[in-house]
Every structure is written in structure tokens, then in C-alpha cells.
Amino acid sequence: MTNYLDQLNEAQREAVLQKNGAMIIIAGAGSGKTRVLTYRIAHLMKQGVDSFSILALTFTNKAAREMKDRIGKMVGHSEAKNLWMGTFHSVFARILRSEADKLGFPKNFTIYDTQDSVRLISAIIKEMQLDKDRYKPKQVLSRISSFKNSLITVKAYYNNSELQETDKMANRPRIGEIYQQYVDRCFKAGAMDFDDLLLRTNELLTRFPDVLAKYQDRFRYILVDEYQDTNHSQYLIVRALADKFQNICVVGDDSQSIYAFRGANIQNILNFQRDYEDVKIFKLEQNYRSTSNIVEAANSVIDKNKTKLDKEIWTDNSKGEKIKVMRTLSEGEEGRFVANSIFENKMNHQLKNRSFAVLYRTNAQSRAIEDALRKKDIAYRIYGGLSFYQRKEIKDVLSYLRLIVNPNDEEALKRVINYPARGVGQTTIEKLSVAANHYKKSIFEILENIDKVDLKINSGTKLKLQNFVTMIKSFQIEAQIKNAFEVADFVIKQTKIIKELEKDSAPEAVSKVENVQELLNGIKDFIDEQNEEPEDGTERKTDTSLAFFLEDVALATDLDNEKDKNEDSVSLMTIHLAKGLEFEYVYIVGLEENLFPSAMSMNTRSELEEERRLFYVALTRAEKQAYLSYAHSRYRWGKLVDCEPSRFLEEIDDKYIDFMTPKVSPNINKFINEDIFGDVPQDKVRFKKPVQRAIIKPKSKQKPKTVPKTIQISAPKNLKKVSNLNQNLFDSNITVGNVVQHSKFGKGEVVSLEGVGSNKKAEINFDSVGNKKLLLQFAKLKILG
Numbered sequence: 055m056t057n058y059l060d061q062l063n064e065a066q067r068e069a070v071l072q073k074n075g076a077m078i079i080i081a082g083a084g085s086g087k088t089r090v091l092t093y094r095i096a097h098l099m100k101q102g103v104d105s106f107s108i109l110a111l112t113f114t115n116k117a118a119r120e121m122k123d124r125i126g127k128m129v130g131h132s133e134a135k136n137l138w139m140g141t142f143h144s145v146f147a148r149i150l151r152s153e154a155d156k157l158g159f160p161k162n163f164t165i166y167d168t169q170d171s172v173r174l175i176s177a178i179i180k181e182m183q184l185d186k187d188r189y190k191p192k193q194v195l196s197r198i199s200s201f202k203n204s205l206i207t208v209k210a211y212y213n214n215s216e217l218q219e220t221d222k223m224a225n226r227p228r229i230g231e232i233y234q235q236y237v238d239r240c241f242k243a244g245a246m247d248f249d250d251l252l253l254r255t256n257e258l259l260t261r262f263p264d265v266l267a268k269y270q271d272r273f274r275y276i277l278v279d280e281y282q283d284t285n286h287s288q289y290l291i292v293r294a295l296a297d298k299f300q301n302i303c304v305v306g307d308d309s310q311s312i313y314a315f316r317g318a319n320i321q322n323i324l325n326f327q328r329d330y331e332d333v334k335i336f337k338l339e340q341n342y343r344s345t346s347n348i349v350e351a352a353n354s355v356i357d358k359n360k361t362k363l364d365k366e367i368w369t370d371n372s373k374g375e376k377i378k379v380m381r382t383l384s385e386g387e388e389g390r391f392v393a394n395s396i397f398e399n400k401m402n403h404q405l406k407n408r409s410f411a412v413l414y415r416t417n418a419q420s421r422a423i424e425d426a427l428r429k430k431d432i433a434y435r436i437y438g439g440l441s442f443y444q445r446k447e448i449k450d451v452l453s454y455l456r457l458i459v460n461p462n463d464e465e466a467l468k469r470v471i472n473y474p475a476r477g478v479g480q481t482t483i484e485k486l487s488v489a490a491n492h493y494k495k496s497i498f499e500i501l502e503n504i505d506k507v508d509l510k511i512n513s514g515t516k517l518k519l520q521n522f523v524t525m526i527k528s529f530q531i532e533a534q535i536k537n538a539f540e541v542a543d544f545v546i547k548q549t550k551i552i553k554e555l556e557k558d559s560a561p562e563a564v565s566k567v568e569n570v571q572e573l574l575n576g577i578k579d580f581i582d583e584q585n586e587e588p589e590d591g592t593e594r595k596t597d598t599s600l601a602f603f604l605e606d607v608a609l610a611t612d613l614d615n616e617k618d619k620n621e622d623s624v625s626l627m628t629i630h631l632a633k634g635l636e637f638e639y640v641y642i643v644g645l646e647e648n649l650f651p652s653a654m655s656m657n658t659r660s661e662l663e664e665e666r667r668l669f670y671v672a673l674t675r676a677e678k679q680a681y682l683s684y685a686h687s688r689y690r691w692g693k694l695v696d697c698e699p700s701r702f703l704e705e706i707d708d709k710y711i712d713f714m715t716p717k718v719s720p721n722i723n724k725f726i727n728e729d730i731f732g733d734v735p736q737d738k739v740r741f742k743k744p745v746q747r748a749i750i751k752p753k754s755k756q757k758p759k760t761v762p763k764t765i766q767i768s769a770p771k772n773l774k775k776v777s778n779l780n781q782n783l784f785d786s787n788i789t790v791g792n793v794v795q796h797s798k799f800g801k802g803e804v805v806s807l808e809g810v811g812s813n814k815k816a817e818i819n820f821d822s823v824g825n826k827k828l829l830l831q832f833a834k835l836k837i838l839g
């Protein structure tokens with residue numbers, strides 16, 4: 055290939071060529087930070103640095119894979135495969151795997167995902183007879199998670215009166231006890247949760263200097279992408295490992311720090327210079343990703359943040375189209391606008407679906423977008439919802455596999471001890487759990503010794519439990535001679551899980567069976583992938599055991615799905631997930647006060663600034679064109695609420711924005727044009743606060759005689775009023791029993807109503823044609839009485 059150094063600008067090249075020492079690259083979005091990391095690793099390898107001695111930490115496994123792929127092309131794939139590259143969680147899970155015994159964990163420890171953790175916390179709260187409304191399991195978990203990410207152990211918690219006071223004030227004085235229980239139970243089950251992967255790594259590196267020394271020597275070069283979003287626990291791991299050689303390169307952008315709510319600490323960037331000797335600082339200022347309109351608009355927004363490091367970002371790219379802003383009547387209409395626009399852009403520019411992304415603040419917003427894309431037959435994929443591996447039928451099969459590897463895994467055991475049903479009731483399970491806690495043993499150990507423990511369980515149940523143990527043990531024996539795929543296949547057949555699923559005649563049941571089949575395919579792929587790799591002495595490469603498959607699964611996010619690489623679909627995801635990614639066309643939806651910025655993040659300047667950074671991240675994902683939209687009203691928590699446009703829309707300098715005319719809400723247009731604004735053309739109406747006032751800006755070229763430059767007009771107090779005036783609006787107050795007139799079908803009576811918002815339908819018994827179901831949004835109805 056041509057000299058790769060020629061593919062970098064001067065500043066990037068300098069950063070790549072700086073071989074040793076500590077360095078930090080702070081730069082804005084799209085300036086090539088990730089590219090520099092990638093080229094830097096390739097360059098180190100070209101210079102003779104052993105690939106095994108390079109550790110690169112990325113934000114997603116997908117990013118790691120792409121980086122590895124790129125490096126492979128530059129230096130050869132077989133060498134690139136040896137790099138230690140991945141997320142903090144996956145890299146350190148791998149290290150813990152070989153060191154776990156030092157911490158008293160089995161090598162085959164289970165990784166509890168969030169679902170497992172929440173279930174365990176719920177069980178503890180129930181056993182402690184606490185009020186589960188006061189102690190909401192998810193909230194308790196996130197509190198415990200925040201302790202762990204700050205390295206606050208149970209003991210440290212009890213030594214910290216301030217923390218205890220906070221929990222008392224929040225009316226949850228027994229958090230400490232739950233924390234204690236949770237840690238004990240995880241330990242007993244041989245399980246680590248996500249936060250433990252970092253916490254226990256820290257413990258390992260602190261308690262065992264020889265282990266620390268080993269990994270310090272192994273990782274001569276350490277690189278970290280998205281450094282602005284590392285939490286304290288991650289920060290300490292990096293600092294410990296890099297301490298000896300100090301060959302550390304971190305890249306980040308303080309303006310893209312968006313995970314403070316999960317413990318990310320922007321101070322990590324600011325402290326970097328203090329932590330290492332002779333730190334070199336690099337700045338990258340040229341954006342290669344986006345049009346100049348997008349870059350400048352994004353700059354104009356982030357400038358409003360007070361706390362930020364000083365940095366410039368500019369681009370040589372063409373100006374491009376202005377950012378298009380669209381207001382719609384409802385979320386349904388917003389969805390249709392997005393789908394129509396994607397459709398048009400695809401046609402006009404001959405694009406693939408994968409050129410488009412729709413980004414939102416909260417996962418719930420995807421529904422309206424999905425509906426509209428489906429209607430237009432545009433393939434899409436949602437990222438970040440329930441991942442494949444978290445579906446019930448899949449988790450049930452995985453739980454059997456987890457038990458084979460680690461029979462002490464209590465969450466797995468509880469899932470399948472009576473699935474498929476074998477007559478073990480909830481009371482029995484509770485008795486087992488109490489005994490397990492009492493004897494400080496796992497439930498499985500209790501089951502193995504069921505004759506020696508007086509559980510007051512009848513002999514029939516006892517037999518069933520013994521059969522269960524025998525079955526799991528027989529699986530374990532199979533696992534010694536079979537590979538992961540064969541074991542899974544065996545387990546599925548023996549437990550008759552497919553038969554169980556087939557009993558259900560609901561349409562979803564079919565896809566559940568298919569999913570289980572797909573899981574088997576996935577295991578097969580995993581084995582093939584492992585076998586492809588050359589034997590090179592690493593523990594990982596040739597191992598096709600269940601334990602490694604399960605680890606892979608536990609750490610997979612659905613951004614990571616290899617299979618989707620060639621899939622052509624529009625990407626739907628939250629902005630948080632979109633960090634680091636880029637798309638030609640980006641739609642940011644739901645730009646409304648209380649949604650984005652989120653109602654929960656407007657109380658302090660720092661919260662609001664984090665929301666603004668989030669908006670900056672969203673906008674800077676776009677290469678060619680960004681679309682922003684907001685709705686006048688939206689269903690939230692089951693209620694129709696009036697919305698105000700987001701302050702972020704106001705914050706973008708007007709010169710980068712093009713306000714679009716809604717095309718898909720003829721009703722409101724008609725109303726606005728005729729009833730409020732007379733003859734003023736729609737594209738000159740710009741709502742400031744749509745439900746209270748509007749500002750009309752005439753086109754600059756026009757010299758209107760009668761229309762003043764800017765006039766303010768009162769709009770109706772709320773949209774419901776609008777709907778009263780306009781019977782066509784979907785939110786009309788039509789009720790069962792109304793007699794209505796339809797332009798085509800004539801007179802009829804409303805017999806039933808269903809759906810909400812844009813999906814609201816009425817079944818009407820027409821004199822002419824009998825019963826018909828009509829979508830109110832489109833039906834031209836007049837209420838006669």
C-alpha cells in the first residue's frame with residue numbers, strides 16, 4: 055500500500071510518530087482521533103514492537119474489531135490478531151479468567167448481565183422484606199454500581215458516614231445491607247457483574263504486586279480511545295498498568311463526555327498531565343467527517359457550554375446543505391417525515407439504507423419511527439434494545455449452559471430449575487435459597503446434599519430435585535468430550551425446550567423456536583471463528599469451550615453483531631450509542647424541551663451541559679446532511695402532552711438552518727394558513743413556542759408592504775383547541791355513538807374507537823356500505839351529532 059503516513063495530516067502524523075512517553079490528544083469530533091490511534095498501532099508494529107505487548111481500549115467491541123481490521127490491512131492480519139484490543143470489560147474479563155483463583159473466584163466464573171443483577175437484587179429486597187417501591191431494584195443496582203465504579207467496597211461504605219447519610223435522606227437506610235448481601239451472593243455463586251470486572255481487576259492489581267508487574271511488563275504500549283468517558287475504576291486500571299513504562303496514549307474530546315450519569319469522570323482528562331511525567335499534548339483541529347455547515351453549527355452549539363477545554367475545529371469540506379429543521383404535529387407525523395425523507399434521499403441520491411441513521415434521546419421514541427419505516431418498506435435495525443441474548447428463550451438455554459460451566463451460578467439455576475416445568479414450586483426454591491444462605495453454600499451444593507439437610511420437602515419433590523442434579527451432572531460429563539455446539543444441541547434435546555416452546559400456539563412462539571435455532575448457529579460460527587485462528591500460544595485462540603462462548607455472549611452488545619456487517623438497513627439508536635460512529639445522513643428526532651434536554655437533566659448547569667454535549671455528539675455524527683425534528687405534541691407515559699421546541703434549536707446559529715414546511719400534516723397547515731395567518735405562506739412561519747406565539751419572518755428578498763418584518767401572533771392556547779376547530783385532526787373528540795358524515799360513504803354511526811394519537815381508528819356503521827374502520831387522521835369526517 056502507499057505509505058500510510060501520507061494519509062495523515064501534519065498534526066496527526068506527529069502524533070503517530072511520537073513513539074514513547076505519555077501523550078494526550080484532545081480534539082473535536084471527526085478530527086481523526088480514532089484514526090490516529092489506529093495508525094499509531096500499525097506504526098508501532100512496523101517499528102518492530104511486538105503485537106502482544108500493545109493494549110488498546112475502545113468504547114465498543116465493534117470499534118475494536120474495525121480497528122483491528124484496518125490495522126490488519128496495513129501490517130498483516132495474522133499479526134493484528136495478537137493485539138490486545140477491546141472494551142475495558144472484555145479485555146479485563148479475559149485477564150480475570152486466568153487470575154480469578156487469586157481472588158477466590160473459579161476460573162469459569164459467570165458474568166452476570168444487568169438482568170441477572172436486577173433479579174438478584176429483587177430477590178434480596180424481597181427476602182429482607184423491604185418495600186420494593188422504596189427500594190426499586192434498578193435504582194438500588196445503579197447505586198451499588200456507582201459505589202463499585204468509585205471503588206467503594208462494602209467496608210468503605212460503612213466507613214463513610216456521608217454516603218450512609220445520603221441513603222438515609224433518600225429513605226433507603228438499608229442500602230448497605232443490600233450491598234453486602236449482593237456482594238456475598240455474587241461471590242458464593244462464582245459470579246461477577248459488569249462493574250466487578252473493573253473493580254476486581256483493580257483489586258487484583260493492588261493486592262498482588264507480582265500480577266501487576268506481569269501485566270505492566272506485558273503491556274508496553276497502552277492506548278485508550280474515548281478517554282473522556284472513562285470512570286474512576288477504569289482510570290485506576292490504566293494508571294496502574296502504565297505506571298512502569300509510561301508509554302500511554304489517550305485520545306478524547308471533553309465536549310463529547312456523555313456518561314457522567316454512569317460515573318464517567320471528565321477529571322480523568324484534566325488530571326492526565328499531573329499523572330505522568332513529561333506529557334506531550336497534541337491537538338487536531340481539522341474535521342474530515344462533516345460539511346462545513348455541520349461543523350460550524352455544532353461549534354455554535356457547544357460554544358454555549360462554560361466548562362470546556364479550549365479547542366478549535368474547522369473543515370476544508372464543502373459547505374453542504376443547511377441543517378434542515380422540521381416541526382410536526384405529532385410523533386406519528388415525525389416518523390412519517392423521517393421515513394419519507396429517507397425514501398426521497400435514497401431515490402434522489404441513489405443511496406443504500408445504511409447511509410442513514412435516526413438518533414433519539416430515549417429508546418421509547420423508536421416506535422413511531424419504526425412504524426413509519428415499516429410502512430415505507432425501508433429496512434431498519436434498532437440497536438440497544440433487548441439484545442438477542444437477553445430474550446427469554448435464549449437466556450433459558452444459556453442458563454443451562456452456564457450451569458454446566460459453573461453449577462453455583464444461582465441466577466441461572468433459578469431460571470431453569472423448573473423450566474421446562476418439572477414440578478418444583480416457588481416455595482421449594484425459596485426454602486433452598488434460605489438454606490443456601492444459612493449454610494453459606496450455593497443452591498446447587500445444597501441440592502447435592504439434599505439428604506443431609508432438613509428442608510421439610512416431601513420425597514416426591516426431593517426426587518425431582520435429585521433428577522435435576524443428575525441431569526446437570528450428565529451435561530457436565532458431555533461437555534468434557536463435546537464442543538460447545540454439540541453440548542448445546544444435546545442440552546436442547548435432553549431438556550425438550552423446543553417441544554416446550556412448540557406447545558405455545560401464539561405466533562411469537564414460532565420465532566422463539568427459530569431464535570433457539572439461531573443460537574445454535576451462533577455457537578457454530580463462534581467455534582469456526584476460533585478454529586480459523588492460528589495456534590500462537592495465547593490461551594484464548596484455540597479454545598472453543600463453552601466458558602469462552604458464554605463470556606463472549608455476556609459481553610456482547612448488539613452493536614457487536616458480526617453478521618450485520620453487510621446488512622443494508624437504516625440504523626436506529628440512542629445518541630449515547632452513536633458515539634464514535636458516522637453516517638452520511640443523520641436524523642435527530644424529538645428535539646423538544648423535557649425530552650432533549652431531558653426533564654431529568656435540567657436542574658443544574660452541569661446536567662444541562664451534558665445534554666448539550668449529547669446534542670453535539672448527535673450533530674457531529676452526520677457527514678453530509680443533518681435533519682432535526684420536533685413535534686407539537688407527543689404521547690409520553692400514556693398521556694398526550696404539548697411540547698415546546700428544544701432550546702438547542704435556538705442555540706444553533708440561524709445561518710446554518712433551513713426551516714422546512716411540513717408536508718404531511720395538511721390539516722394543521724390548512725388551519726394555520728387560513729385561520730391564523732391569513733395569506734402568509736407557510737414557510738415563513740416559524741414557531742418559537744408553538745402553542746403560545748409564532749414569529750413570522752418574511753423572505754429577505756421580498757419587500758412586503760403589508761407584512762411587517764417580524765410580527766408576533768398569538769396562537770391558540772393549546773392544541774386541543776386546534777382540534778376542536780378542525781374535525782379532521784386525529785385528536786378529535788369523536789366518541790362512540792356520534793353520527794358522522796363521510797365525504798364518500800355518507801352518514802354513519804361510530805360503533806367503537808381504538809388506538810391513540812395518529813393511530814386512532816373509528817369503526818363506523820355507514821348506511822351505504824356497512825361497517826368500516828377508518829384512521830381518524832385521514833378520514834374526512836364531520837360530526838353531525
Ligand SMILES: Nc1ncnc2c1ncn2[C@@H]1O[C@H](COP(=O)(O)OP(=O)(O)OP(=O)(O)O)[C@@H](O)[C@H]1O
Binds near residue numbers: 084090341634
Ligand atoms: N487525514 C485524513 N484524511 C482523510 N480522512 C481522514 C483523515 N483523518 C480522518 N479522516 C476521516 O474522518 C473521519 C473521522 O475520523 P475519526 O473517526 O478518526 O474521528 P474522531 O476524532 O475519532 O471522531 P469522534 O470524535 O466522533 O470519535 C473518518 O471517516 C476518517 O477516516
Ligand SMILES: [Mg+2]
Binds near residue numbers: 087088089634
Ligand atoms: Mg473516534
